[in-house]
Amino acid sequence: MIAWLRHRPVTAHCEADRWRFDPRYTQGRCPICGWKPEGAPDAPRWLAIANRWDWEMLGLLLLADVLVLLGLIVAHAAGILR
Structure with missing residues (x-):
């Protein structure tokens, strides 16, 4: 272990x-x-690691990913992407 x-x-x-x-x-x-x-x-180790991360930036990247995915879904539904 x-x-x-x-x-x-x-x-x-x-x-x-x-x-x-x-x-x-x-x-x-x-x-x-x-x-x-x-x-x-x-x-605790998990809290020390979590405090080092920049959670706002992680949330912003997650939002950007969701928006790109949503754009791809809309483009596919509109027939722009085949």
């Missing part, structure tokens, strides 16, 4: 609050006092 696909639990323990938490889902900080453990991930 690919190493990065394996799920390994990530937990941190805040000594001030005696609270165990997963820093990936709390922006890398303790949800009670805000302590940040060393080397803690800020987000």
